[in-house]
Amino acid sequence: MKKIIAALLLLALLTTATACSSASASSVPSAAPAPAENVTKAAESAPADAPKYDNVTVKLGIMGASDETVWDPIVAEFAGKGVKIEYVFFTDYTQPNAALDAGDIDLNSFQHYAYLNNEKDKFGYQIDAIGDTLITALNLYSKKVSGVDEIPEGGKIAIPNDAVNGGRALTVLQAAGLLKIKEGAAVPYTVADIAENPKNIEIVEVDASQTASLLPDVDAAIINGGYALDAGLSPINDSIFFDDPSYYTTNSYVNVIAARTADKDNELYQEIVKAYQTDRTKEIYANDFQGLYIAAWDRQ
Numbered sequence: 486m487k488k489i490i491a492a493l494l495l496l497a498l499l500t501t502a503t504a505c506s507s508a509s510a511s512s513v514p515s516a517a518p519a520p521a522e523n524v525t526k527a528a529e530s531a532p533a534d535a536p537k538y539d540n541v542t543v544k545l546g547i548m549g550a551s552d553e554t555v556w557d558p559i560v561a562e563f564a565g566k567g568v569k570i571e572y573v574f575f576t577d578y579t580q581p582n583a584a585l586d587a588g589d590i591d592l593n594s595f596q597h598y599a600y601l602n603n604e605k606d607k608f609g610y611q612i613d614a615i616g617d618t619l620i621t622a623l624n625l626y627s628k629k630v631s632g633v634d635e636i637p638e639g640g641k642i643a644i645p646n647d648a649v650n651g652g653r654a655l656t657v658l659q660a661a662g663l664l665k666i667k668e669g670a671a672v673p674y675t676v677a678d679i680a681e682n683p684k685n686i687e688i689v690e691v692d693a694s695q696t697a698s699l700l701p702d703v704d705a706a707i708i709n710g711g712y713a714l715d716a717g718l719s720p721i722n723d724s725i726f727f728d729d730p731s732y733y734t735t736n737s738y739v740n741v742i743a744a745r746t747a748d749k750d751n752e753l754y755q756e757i758v759k760a761y762q763t764d765r766t767k768e769i770y771a772n773d774f775q776g777l778y779i780a781a782w783d784r785q
Contacts, residue, residue: 536567541753546573546581546593554773556594559760568753585743586610592744592754594618599649599737613749614741616758617782619770621740623653624724625661626697626713627705633661633726639685640704645693648673653728653738654707655679658686660732672735710777721776730784739781 543563547556553572560570573590575581581593582604596604597620604610630636642663644654652673658664667680676688689703696706697716705725713720720727730739742761744754762782770778 536565538567538753540567540569542569542571543592543753543757544571544573544590546575546584546590546595548575548578548581548595551774552594555761555766555769555778558765558769559757562760563757570757582610582612582743583608585612585745588745591748592742592757594740594742596743597738597740598735601741601743611746612743613746615744615749615754616742616762617736617784618740618742618761618780619778620728620730620738620781622710622713622720622724622728622777622779623650623657623707624710624713624720624728625657625705625726626700626708626718626723627725628700629704631725633663636663636684636686636704639687641687641689641702643689643691643696643699643703643706645696645707645709646690647693648675649738650693650707650709651675651690653733655688656732657707657726657728660729661726672737714775714777719775721771724776727776728779730779730781736781739784 545556547553556570556572560572563570573584575584575595578595578600581590581595582601584590585593586608592615598614601612601614605612625633625642627636636642642658644658645651652675655664655666655674655676655678659666663682663684663686664679665681666674666678670678676690679688689699691699693709694712696708697712697718700706700716708716708718710720713723718724733739742754742758744751748754762780767780770776770780
């Protein structure tokens with residue numbers, strides 16, 4: 486009898502040990518690889534602010550400190566995307582397009598279409614505009630009147646005497662209603678292209694650097710933005726008539742961001758253009774440059 490009881494106790498102990506062993510094994514996490522769909526979901530849940538690019542450098546050709554003011558916020562934005570926009574400074578306008586064509590830089594931002602197209606025709610550069618930026622304001626100023634309608638019959642208006650700025654000045658005066666250019670006249674306009682001059686305005690052509698100094702002697706003057714600032718004039722506060730990209734029949738005077746022709750559709754470069762063409766940039770134009778620069782990418 487004792488042998489039977491001992492055998493039964495041994496059997497019970499063996500059964501209990503086997504059950505415990507099975508329970509422990511089932512509670513251990515599986516070391517098998519996670520299903521593919523779980524890996525996909527993990528990738529999709531990566532932080533939204535993770536860098537999009539892996540330590541990419543874009544060399545940008547610019548002319549000076551004023552360009553840095555406009556570009557610095559864009560540089561900071563792309564640093565967070567894994568892109569270093571590196572400034573390459575030039576002091577001569579003949580250099581940035583040559584450097585871009587040669588591959589020494591990736592983008593440049595300093596010129597308008599007229600200059601770019603002339604450089605391409607002259608040197609055969611394989612470069613193109615990939616985005617519009619600004620025009621430099623060529624406003625009408627006066628020390629004698631506070632509005633265009635106050636300019637007297639036979640009044641004098643000074644304008645720059647070089648072809649590019651003189652032609653732009655006549656465009657601005659036409660927009661102000663002071664004269665009318667003959668239809669079909671070639672750009673840039675000249676004084677000989679004036680078809681109507683209802684107030685018999687006398688156009689005084691002088692070197693662009695002298696237009697501001699002539700303000701005491703004329704009724705008004707078209708003054709380049711930089712010269713206006715140098716003379717203590719605010720493009721926003723002191724102009725009696727404002728320049729605007731919509732006045733021009735061509736984009737000749739619109740500044741651009743340029744790239745090599747082979748890279749004009751580059752996704753990153755297009756993102757940089759979009760980052761430039763924002764209200765943030767317009768605010769910099771207004772606040773830091775007193776309206777010297779006018780956004781041209783959304784001109785009508």
